[in-house]
Amino acid sequence: MADLRDIVREKLADNALQAALARALGIVRGKRTAAVSELASFEDAKAVAAAVRSNAVQRLKDYLPQLEARLADEGTHVLWARDAAEACRMIVDIARQRSVRRCVMSKSMVAEEIGLEAALKNAGTVVVQSDLGERVVQLAHQKPSHITAPCLHLSAAEVGRILHEKSGIELSSDPEKLSRAVARTLRPVFLDAQMAVSGVNFAVAETGNLVLVENEGNGRMGYTMAPVHVAVTGIEKVVGTLADAAALLAVLPRSATGQRATCYVSILPPRPFPGQERFLVLVDNGRSAAFGAGPMRDVLRCIRCGACMNACPVYERVGGHVYGWTYPGPIGIVLAPFLGPQEVRAEISDLCSLCGACTEVCPVGIPLDRLIVLARGLSHSCRPAAVVKRERSALEWFGRAMGGRVSYRLSHLGHKLARAWFPKKLARTEAELGWSGVRTAPGPAAVLFRSRFKRRAAAEDGTADEGSGGEV
Amino acid sequence: MKVALFVPCLMDRFLPDAGMAAARLLESAGVQVVVDSRLTCCGQPAVNAGHPDLARKMALRMLKLAEHELPVVVPSGSCVAMMRDSYGLMDLSGQDAERWRSLRGRVFELAEFLVERGLTNRVTARCEARVVVHHSCHHLRHVAGSGALAVLLERLEGASLLESEQARQCCGFGGVFSSKLPELSIAMGRARLDAMLKLEPRYIALADAGCVLQLSGILEGEGLSKRAQVVHYAQLFTGDGLKPLDAGE
Numbered sequence: 001m002a003d004l005r006d007i008v009r010e011k012l013a014d015n016a017l018q019a020a021l022a023r024a025l026g027i028v029r030g031k032r033t034a035a036v037s038e039l040a041s042f043e044d045a046k047a048v049a050a051a052v053r054s055n056a057v058q059r060l061k062d063y064l065p066q067l068e069a070r071l072a073d074e075g076t077h078v079l080w081a082r083d084a085a086e087a088c089r090m091i092v093d094i095a096r097q098r099s100v101r102r103c104v105m106s107k108s109m110v111a112e113e114i115g116l117e118a119a120l121k122n123a124g125t126v127v128v129q130s131d132l133g134e135r136v137v138q139l140a141h142q143k144p145s146h147i148t149a150p151c152l153h154l155s156a157a158e159v160g161r162i163l164h165e166k167s168g169i170e171l172s173s174d175p176e177k178l179s180r181a182v183a184r185t186l187r188p189v190f191l192d193a194q195m196a197v198s199g200v201n202f203a204v205a206e207t208g209n210l211v212l213v214e215n216e217g218n219g220r221m222g223y224t225m226a227p228v229h230v231a232v233t234g235i236e237k238v239v240g241t242l243a244d245a246a247a248l249l250a251v252l253p254r255s256a257t258g259q260r261a262t263c264y265v266s267i268l269p270p271r272p273f274p275g276q277e278r279f280l281v282l283v284d285n286g287r288s289a290a291f292g293a294g295p296m297r298d299v300l301r302c303i304r305c306g307a308c309m310n311a312c313p314v315y316e317r318v319g320g321h322v323y324g325w326t327y328p329g330p331i332g333i334v335l336a337p338f339l340g341p342q343e344v345r346a347e348i349s350d351l352c353s354l355c356g357a358c359t360e361v362c363p364v365g366i367p368l369d370r371l372i373v374l375a376r377g378l379s380h381s382c383r384p385a386a387v388v389k390r391e392r393s394a395l396e397w398f399g400r401a402m403g404g405r406v407s408y409r410l411s412h413l414g415h416k417l418a419r420a421w422f423p424k425k426l427a428r429t430e431a432e433l434g435w436s437g438v439r440t441a442p443g444p445a446a447v448l449f450r451s452r453f454k455r456r457a458a459a460e461d462g463t464a465d466e467g468s469g470g471e472v
Numbered sequence: 473m474k475v476a477l478f479v480p481c482l483m484d485r486f487l488p489d490a491g492m493a494a495a496r497l498l499e500s501a502g503v504q505v506v507v508d509s510r511l512t513c514c515g516q517p518a519v520n521a522g523h524p525d526l527a528r529k530m531a532l533r534m535l536k537l538a539e540h541e542l543p544v545v546v547p548s549g550s551c552v553a554m555m556r557d558s559y560g561l562m563d564l565s566g567q568d569a570e571r572w573r574s575l576r577g578r579v580f581e582l583a584e585f586l587v588e589r590g591l592t593n594r595v596t597a598r599c600e601a602r603v604v605v606h607h608s609c610h611h612l613r614h615v616a617g618s619g620a621l622a623v624l625l626e627r628l629e630g631a632s633l634l635e636s637e638q639a640r641q642c643c644g645f646g647g648v649f650s651s652k653l654p655e656l657s658i659a660m661g662r663a664r665l666d667a668m669l670k671l672e673p674r675y676i677a678l679a680d681a682g683c684v685l686q687l688s689g690i691l692e693g694e695g696l697s698k699r700a701q702v703v704h705y706a707q708l709f710t711g712d713g714l715k716p717l718d719a720g721e
C-alpha cells in the first residue's frame with residue numbers, strides 16, 4: 001500500500017472528488033437532520049435500537065441456533081462460513097452444482113467484503129450488480145466508496161458518462177432518468193438469472209424472517225424471480241424478534257438516507273418461495289474475534305447505516321477509498337482490526353481526529369471514537385516495529401518532560417533556547433511534525449502561566465487579603 | 473468557594489493568556505483560585521495515540537496530586553474528558569481507583585463549573601466585538617454540550633455572537649492526528665476558518681488549547697492573522713491577551 005499520507009494528499013487535490021463529496025454529504029446530512037428532528041425524540045428511538053442491538057450481540061449464541069432451526073424447519077438451507085474464502089467456496093459450489101451461468105447480485109456489503117463477485121466470475125458465472133450505484137462502480141471497474149451510496153465519490157455527470165460509455169445509456173446527469181434507463185437494461189438480466197445473491201439487514205431468530213430494505217426494488221426483483229436465492233450476511237445480523245427488527249427500522253432509514261422508510265421493506269418468510277431454493281450463508285470472517293475483544297465487541301452492533309461516515313469530517317475531506325477496504329469511515333476503522341485485510345490494519349486508525357461526530361449520530365449507540373482509540377492500540381502489532389518504537393520513545397520522552405516540576409520547566413526552557421539559538425533545527429523538527437508552512441507552530445510562552453500566576457499572587461501578598469493564589 | 477485550577481500543558485506553555493483569563497474569570501465569579509504547579513499533563517497524547525500504558529504513569533501522578541477535596545477546574549474539555557472517562561482504560565485498582573472515583577466527581581470544565589454551581593450571574597464583562605464561537609469537539613460531545621458555554625456567553629455584554637454553519641465540525645487538530653496527516657488536518661481547519669471568516673469576526677473563540685493553536689497556526693501560516701484573532705473563550709471575559717480591534721497584527 002502506498003503511503004497513507006500520499007493517498008490523502010492526492011484525494012485532497014482531486015477537485016472532482018472534493019465537489020462530489022461536498023455535494024453528496026451536504027445533501028445527506030441535511031436530510032438526516034430533518035428526518036431525525038421530526039420525531040418527538042430520536043434519542044429515545046436510538047436508545048431502544050441500541051438496546052436491541054446490544055442484546056442481540058450479547059445473545060448471539062442463543063439467537064443463531066434458534067434462527068438456524070427456524071429456517072431449517074421451513075426448508076431454507078443455512079450454511080456457516082468461517083472466513084471469506086470458505087463463504088465464497090460455498091456459494092460458488094451452489095452455483096456450480098446448479099450450472100448457474102448468470103447471477104444477479106443486489107447490494108450486499110458482506111458480498112463485497114468476501115470478494116464474492118470475483119469468486120463467481122472466476123468460476124465462470126456472469127455477475128450483474130442490480131443496485132444502481134453498485135452497477136456503476138462495477139461498470140467502471142471501481143470499488144464502492146460508501147456502504148450505502150457506493151458511488152458517492154462520483155458526480156452525477158460522471159455517473160452518466162460511465163453508463164453511457166459502458167452500457168450505451170443515453171448521456172444524462174439526471175439521476176431519475178439514469179435509474180430508469182439502468183432498470184431497463186436490467187430487465188433481461190432478471191429474466192435470465194439462475195441465481196440471485198442478496199444481503200440481509202436483519203435475520204429474525206424467533207420467526208426466521210429475513211428483513212431486507214432497499215429503494216430501487218431491483219433487489220426484490222432479483223431474489224423473487226431467480227430459482228436460487230443466496231442471502232449472505234454476517235453472523236451479527238441476527239435479532240431476537242420482529243419487534244426488535246421494527247425498532248431498528250425506525251432508526252435505520254432516517255440515519256442512512258434521511259428517509260422515514262425505504263421505498264421497499266421486504267420481510268421474507270422463512271420458507272422459500274414455491275419452486276425456489278434459498279440459502280442463508282452466515283459469515284464469521286473475524287466477527288467471533290470481535291466478539292471476544294472486550295469493549296470492542298460493540299462494533300458488532302452496527303446496522304450499516306453509514307451515518308458515521310456521512311458525519312465524519314475526515315471522510316468528508318478524502319472519501320471512502322482512502323480507507324483501503326470494504327468498510328470506510330469510523331465503522332471501517334473499528335472493524336478493521338478483526339475483519340480488515342492485514343495491509344489496512346496498520347494505518348487506518350490514523351484517519352481520525354477523535355472528534356466524536358460519528359458517535360453522536362450512530363443510531364445503535366456504538367461509542368465509535370472511544371473504540372477508535374482502542375483500535376489504535378490494536379494497530380501497533382501490524383505496524384513496523386521500528387515505527388512503533390520511535391513513537392513510543394517520543395511519548396516516553398514527553399512523559400518524562402511532563403513528569404515533574406523541574407523537568408517540566410527545563411523542557412520549556414529548552415524549547416525557548418532552541419528557538420533563540422537553533423531556529424533552523426527547531427524549524428526542521430516542527431516541519432517533521434507537520435507544523436510549518438501554512439500552519440505555523442506555536443512559540444513557547446516567554447513566561448509560563450504558572451509562573452505568571454505565582455508572581456501575581458506574590459505581588460498581591462501583603463496588600464491583598466485572603467485572595468486567590470498560592471498552592472493547594 | 474475555592475477551586476484548584478488546572479491549566480493543562482499546552483495552554484500553560486503556549487497560551488498563558490488563556491490560563492490567566494481562566495483564573496480571572498473564576499475570580500470574577502467570586503471563586504478563590506489556587507494553582508498546583510506540580511500538575512502538568514493529564515496524559516492525553518499517549519492515550520489518543522493508542523498507548524494507554526504510557527499515559528498510566530502520568531495519570532497516577534495526576535490522581536495522587538489531585539487527592540484533595542477541592543473541585544478541579546480545567547479550561548479544556550479534552551483534558552476533562554480524559555480524566556473523567558479515559559482513565560478508565562488504565563486498569564486502575566485499589567487506592568488509584570478510589571482516587572479516580574473522587575476526581576471524576578469533582579473535575580469540571582470551566583464553563584461547566586460556573587454554570588453547574590450557578591455562578592454565572594456574578595460574571596459581568598463587556599466585549600464590544602464580533603465573535604464566532606467554535607465548539608471544540610470534546611467540550612461539545614463529551615463534557616458540557618453546547619449549553620454551558622451558551623449560558624456563560626449570555627453574560628458577555630456588547631458582543632455580537634455569530635453562528636458559523638460549521639461551528640460544530642472538528643477543527644482538525646486531533647493531537648497526534650495533526651502530525652500524522654498534516655495536510656488533512658490543515659484542510660479541515662481551513663474549511664472551518666473559511667466559513668468563519670466570511671462572518672468577519674474580530675475574535676474566534678474556542679474551548680480547548682489544541683483547537684486554538686490549530687486555527688491560529690493556520691491563520692498565521694496563511695498570513696491571515698489580521699483578519700481575526702483566535703482565543704480561548706475566557707479571554708473574551710477578561711481581555712487577557714486580546715488584541716484591540718484596530719491594532720490588528
Ligand code: SF4
Nearest residue numbers: 302303305306308362
Ligand atoms: S457504526 Fe453506527 S453509524 Fe456507523 S454504520 Fe454502523 S450503525 Fe451506522
